[in-house]
Structure formats: C-alpha cells, structure tokens
Amino acid sequence: MSVKVAVSGALGRMGRRILNIAHADPEVEIVGALESPKNAREKDLGKALGDNRFNGIPLSSNAEEIISKADVLIEFANSPEAAIEHANIAADLGKAVVIGTTGFSKEQLKELEELALKTPLLFSPNMSLGVNLLFRLVQIATKVLKDKDFDIEIMEIHHRFKKDAPSGTAMRLAEIIAQELGKPLEEIAVYGRKGHYERAKDDLGIMTLRGGDVVGEHTVYFFGFGERLELTHRATSRDIFAKGAVTAAKWIADKRPGRLYNMFDVLGL
Incomplete structure (x- = not known):
C-alpha cells in the first residue's frame, strides 16, 4: 500500500x-x-x-x-x-x-x-544522508578533541536567495558541538567577527557566506597546533x-x- x-x-x-x-x-x-x-x-x-x-x-x-x-x-x-x-x-x-x-x-x-x-x-x-553522517562525525571528533586544545569553527555557504542565516544545518552542527563540550550554545557562539581582540578559548565561531547558486556547503574546522582537521559536506543537487x-x-x-x-x-x- x-x-x-x-x-x-x-x-x-x-x-x-x-x-x-x-x-x-x-x-x-x-x-x-x-x-x-x-x-x-x-x-x-x-x-x-x-x-x-x-x-x-x-x-x-x-x-x-x-x-x-x-x-x-x-x-x-x-x-x-x-x-x-x-x-x-x-x-x-x-x-x-x-x-x-x-x-x-x-x-x-x-x-x-x-x-x-x-x-x-x-x-x-x-x-541528506551525507549531512547526517557529518553530524555524527562532528559529534565523534568533538568528543575526542575537546580536551586536546583544539579550536572549533563552522563555515556555511549557500546561494544568494537563502533567507535564514546561519543555516539550520550550521545551527544543528553548533548544537551538537556545544552539547559535546557541555556548554550552552548561547554562551559560546560567535556569529562572525569584527574588532580587535583575541579568540576566547571556548568560542565557537559560526560564519556565513551567501552568493551565486551554491546549493549548500558546510565545513567544521578543528584547529590544533601543527595540524588541522576539516569535515566538509558539499551538496551539488x-x-x-x-x-x-x-x-x-x-x-x-x-x-x-x-x-x-x-x-x-x-x-x-
């Protein structure tokens, strides 16, 4: 049926x-x-x-x-x-x-x-299957790296017509990271940067780009000293x-x- x-x-x-x-x-x-x-x-x-x-x-x-x-x-x-x-x-x-x-x-x-x-x-x-797998991989990476002095940032890119920013997917990634860190998202989220100051240890940067016909791209960066891990999903359809x-x-x-x-x-x- x-x-x-x-x-x-x-x-x-x-x-x-x-x-x-x-x-x-x-x-x-x-x-x-x-x-x-x-x-x-x-x-x-x-x-x-x-x-x-x-x-x-x-x-x-x-x-x-x-x-x-x-x-x-x-x-x-x-x-x-x-x-x-x-x-x-x-x-x-x-x-x-x-x-x-x-x-x-x-x-x-x-x-x-x-x-x-x-x-x-x-x-x-x-x-999408790929993004939901990204959610899980980010959860695992955050759990492993949170006590290893890694800084975590999110970048999302969409077409010029998308109305909400950051994207719902970026916010879900941020929620997953905050939960693994044991921190309220509203206390650690930084939506773009401007000014003259150092990055706070617990900052979670969430950056947004808009342009052209990009279907959707999300990258979570784990910045260490001497190495960097990037987890990316790109949608082409x-x-x-x-x-x-x-x-x-x-x-x-x-x-x-x-x-x-x-x-x-x-x-x-």
Missing part, C-alpha cells in the same frame, strides 16, 4: 524536487499540494507547474483541506510560522508530519516537541534533500507519537 503524502511549499525550489522524487516512487502517492494564497490561485497542481504528470492533484492554501487527504505532510514552507500552523492542523487531524523548514526560534522548536507527543513528527534541518524527505515520509507513516524524531532515527545512525 502506498503512503499518501501532501507537500507544503510545493511550488518552491525544494517542493518541486520533492514532487519529482515522490512521483517517481511507487510506494508514494501525492494527494495534495499546499501553498500560500498568492501562489495557489490555480487549483490544479499540474497546471500550476506546467507538468501534466501532476494533473488532477489539488493545489490549495486551505491547509485542513489538503492535509486531511494525506497520511503524511511533507512541510517545506518558507515561513516557520506557516510550518508551525500546518503542524498544529496535522496534529489535530492525526496526520504524521515531516518538517524540513528552517529558521525556527527556541520557542517554536519547543512547540514542535510538544506536538510530537500528539502526532508522529520528524524535524531535520537537513535530510537538491535531490539529496528531496530523497531524504520522501524516505522520512515513508518511514514515519506507521510510527507512533511520543518524541520528536530526526533523520538519525530514519537512517539508523
């Missing part, structure tokens, strides 16, 4: 890739697409995309109407507020949710954790994120609520 999915943010860059990957998957059926009112004037997804593969699939800004048709909502709206609203509606309807939207505040992430007690919910700022989102949707379809899932659960990392 196929998993019925609805895609939020369907006409965006990621939404379109998810639709393509989901359409090609025999275990998935696309039953609806959710967009903002200004982007959902055309009510047929195939016509809105100019792609007859999606003819007959409803496109709407009415979240309850679209989500009610699905087993799983794949959420990639540009707005964290919209994603939270849709997740609440899905929870009320008893539908599972996979969220790839980034830029959430601490309070919003807490709300997602609470919603995960009501309905199966997975959140990951990056759903958005399909890696779309494949991860569809895989997550299939995985979560039969799971129970109880905690906020992530891609480590899906990938067994």
Whole structure:
C-alpha cells in the first residue's frame, strides 16, 4: 500500500524536487499540494507547474483541506510560522508530519516537541544522508578533541536567495558541538567577527557566506597546533534533500507519537 503524502511549499525550489522524487516512487502517492494564497490561485497542481504528470492533484492554501487527504505532510514552507500552523492542523487531524523548514526560534522548536507527543513528527534541518553522517562525525571528533586544545569553527555557504542565516544545518552542527563540550550554545557562539581582540578559548565561531547558486556547503574546522582537521559536506543537487524527505515520509507513516524524531532515527545512525 502506498503512503499518501501532501507537500507544503510545493511550488518552491525544494517542493518541486520533492514532487519529482515522490512521483517517481511507487510506494508514494501525492494527494495534495499546499501553498500560500498568492501562489495557489490555480487549483490544479499540474497546471500550476506546467507538468501534466501532476494533473488532477489539488493545489490549495486551505491547509485542513489538503492535509486531511494525506497520511503524511511533507512541510517545506518558507515561513516557520506557516510550518508551525500546518503542524498544529496535522496534529489535530492525526496526520504524521515531516518538517524540513528552517529558521525556527527556541520557542517554536519547543512547540514542535510538544506536538510530537500528539502526532508522529520528524524535524531535520537537513535530510541528506551525507549531512547526517557529518553530524555524527562532528559529534565523534568533538568528543575526542575537546580536551586536546583544539579550536572549533563552522563555515556555511549557500546561494544568494537563502533567507535564514546561519543555516539550520550550521545551527544543528553548533548544537551538537556545544552539547559535546557541555556548554550552552548561547554562551559560546560567535556569529562572525569584527574588532580587535583575541579568540576566547571556548568560542565557537559560526560564519556565513551567501552568493551565486551554491546549493549548500558546510565545513567544521578543528584547529590544533601543527595540524588541522576539516569535515566538509558539499551538496551539488537538491535531490539529496528531496530523497531524504520522501524516505522520512515513508518511514514515519506507521510510527507512533511520543518524541520528536530526526533523520538519525530514519537512517539508523
């Protein structure tokens, strides 16, 4: 039996890739697409995309109407507020949710954790296999090197159109590092540098570059004396994120609520 999915943010860059990957998957059926009112004037997804593969699939800004048709909502709206609203509606309807939207505040992430007690919910700022392996490798490296006088810094690069900075992936890397160091992230994070001062011992620099059409690049630097370790992931196609989102949707379809899932659960990392 196929998993019925609805895609939020369907006409965006990621939404379109998810639709393509989901359409090609025999275990998935696309039953609806959710967009903002200004982007959902055309009510047929195939016509809105100019792609007859999606003819007959409803496109709407009415979240309850679209989500009610699905087993799983794949959420990639540009707005964290919209994603939270849709997740609440899905929870009320008893539908599972996979969220790839980034830029959430601490309070919003807490709300997602609470919603995960009501309905199966997975959140990951990056759903690619490679990035999630990077998360684990950074965790291991930090654990090994934290008492060896190494300085840790993060650099992330994305295309000029990305709205949130630092990226959700960079912030997740920072959270993992801070947790291994046993330090609150808000006490050690340094977002860029300017001025005349030395680096504090416990600083965790988080640097952002924006330009061109870069899909995504993240590097964590471990600076020692006489040596340097760099762990880097470079994305060259958005399909890696779309494949991860569809895989997550299939995985979560039969799971129970109880905690906020992530891609480590899906990938067994």
